[in-house]
Amino acid sequence: MAKDKKPRRPKAETPKGFRDYFGADVTERKEMLDTIAGVYHRYGFDPLETSAVETVEALGKFLPDVDRPNEGVFAWQEDDSDWVALRYDMTAPLARVAAQFRNDLPSPYRRYAMGPVWRNEKPGPGRFRQFYQCDADTVGAPTVAADAEICAMLSDTLEAVGIPRGDYIVRVNNRKVLDGVLETIGLTEDDHETRAAVLRTIDKFDKVGREGVLQLLKEGRRDASGAYIEGVGLSEQQAEGVWNFLSSTGDDNSETLALLSQVIGDSAIGGAGLQELEDMSKLLAALGYAEDRIKIDSSVVRGLGYYTGPVFEAELTFEILDEKGRPRQFGSVAGGGRYDDLVKRFTGQAVPATGVSIGVDRLLAALRAKGRMGGVDRGPVVVTVMDKARMAEYQAMATTLRNAGIRAEVYLGNPKNFGNQLKYADKRNSPVAIIQGSDEAARGVVQVKDLILGAKIAQSASLEEWKSQPAQFEVALDDLVAEVSRIIDGAGQ
Incomplete structure (x- = not known):
């Protein structure tokens, strides 16, 4: 008689793209979140906690990772045939809340939210499928004064957690300016797929550089592994037009605005975006936020597809050593922008909104790399x-x-x-x-x-x-x- 097989023991290992957090990690994150919440609170923002799960319909399809299963989200089908998914950011749930409770919330509504989000991305070094975000948003304010305030608050937040001036820069651009550029090269609003592909491509500028972007905008390129990545299919002239936009950052805001004015031509939507950038620049200067803290940068586009106006990123400018001991800049730790059409998906009515999201785990890693957090938790x-x-x-x-x-x-x-x-x-x-x-x-x-x-x-x-x-x-x-x-x-x- 054959012996019964022993039950197979499960492997004690963390799933790919996920990690466990122990004492010092959890303690330091909590301290950072408390500090960030303190800044947000001083600016008049209220806390909000939403469900970790949303309907796929409510989340929408805005992630750039369209080649992944479920287009980048962890989704499953409920018994009643509705599909639900883990939230991939804090903004889409806010849009649902703003629509669902629009008669109860003040307008404008200012809220902040903190917690984990999940993305069904290909994992890699420093790239996890679960990570913490810390968001602040203003819903119901059409003025770019709200965008300028978000940028100022982001600057204050970075300094509050231990990033001094000179070690970061908040870079600002406007999606309307990019729309104007696409209009001048012949891509109309009906070219949704091509526009989205252009957006995903130029968002890779920091990784692949000028030649890589131009190749991806045109016929495509081979990556470091030898795999061929299909391009967007733009002509040489169209690709150069996009590159001229990306490289229009001058020595100061005035020069950048002048360069951008040249690349948008007579585009009305581009001109509107340019005016918004100029208004933000004046507001921030009046508040005391000079260009060494917040500046206009044409290379900022943001990968998510729901932005409609100003977009911004916070980049850490100091160098760290990578796993091979080579110096490199740490890069972006926060980003956001205006998304005036997101709540409209639920209500049918235009609802202006703008906000920012801080990648808490990346910010913690940056502080540890600079020796500004010890990573040691004293026991009892x-x-x-x-x-x-x-x-x-x-x-x-x-x-x-x-x-x-x-x-x-x-x-x-x-x-x-x-x-x-x-x-x-x-x-x-x-x-x-x-x-x-x-x-x-x-x-x-x-x-x-x-x-x-x-x-x-x-x-x-x-x-x-x-x-x-x-x-x-x-x-x-x-x-x-x-x-x-x-x-x-x-x-x-």
Whole structure:
């Protein structure tokens, strides 16, 4: 008789394109989100949490990754035949909320939202299918003063989280100007697919450069792997017209506006976009946001298809080392723009809207790369267990520390090997271990082991110095909180 096969064990591995977040990652993200929320709150924005799942119809088809399954979203069909999907950004759900609750919300409605989004993209180095976004949007304000305010708030936010002036730039353009350029090269509003392909192509400028963009706009090109990527099919003259638009950034905003004026010709829609850029430039200058913080840049187009006016990106300008030790600029960490037609999909009525989205994980990675975040999360004080019969007393010590605002826990593993308890405290990155045997209990004292100082001494001291080190000392039980606070405060915790 054949032996029964053992049940197959599942692999303990994270799915491709996803990752797990541990102590310091979660703590630092929360601190950053709290800081960002503080800036948004000062600007008058209210928090909003929407469902992680939306109907596919509500989300719309705006992602540039059209070659992926479900056009870039994680979608499934419900029993009643409706298709639903995980949200791919925070903007499409906001449009649904603005339409659904339009009679209850103030107009304009200013909101911010924070949380994970999901995209069914091809994973790669630094490219994940789940990531955090932090958005702020104004719905119901037709004036470009709302766009200028978003850009100013983005600048303030970057500085608040630790990116100083000179290490970032907020770059601004206008989708209407691009529409004007496409009009001048012969692409009408009816050429939806070709326009969308042009948009996706020029959004790759940072990756493939001038020649790569020109090749993709025309016949196509081979990428680094040798695979052939089909081009948009523009003529040489049309492709050069698009490139002239992309390369129209001057030394200052005035020169850029003049260059853009030349490439749009007599286009009315292009002229309207140019006027909006000029108005934003004047507003930002009046608010004190000079071109070293926010500037007009013709190469900014944004990949999503729902933008209708001003678009903007925040780029970090400092260098970091890649995985091969080569210097490179970190790049974009935030982007957004005006999307006046998104709410209209639900209501049939034009509803102006503008907003920005910050890639929180990328921003955290940038700060860590510059050494502005440690990536280390200090653990709790560990109360060790010398006598299981006295567990209540050990728990009382931990409670006393917690009531004083100090993280603390009692060791709940097997207390038989005391060395393992200290190893546990080290693995937890604990600042202090508390020790009390029967002798100390009878005298009303505890041993306080300063693990921070102990680690420093162990790195530099000889064996004899280690034996006489001052990292462990005896204190009265009544002084426990004061001594532990002194150690933690001294370590900058």
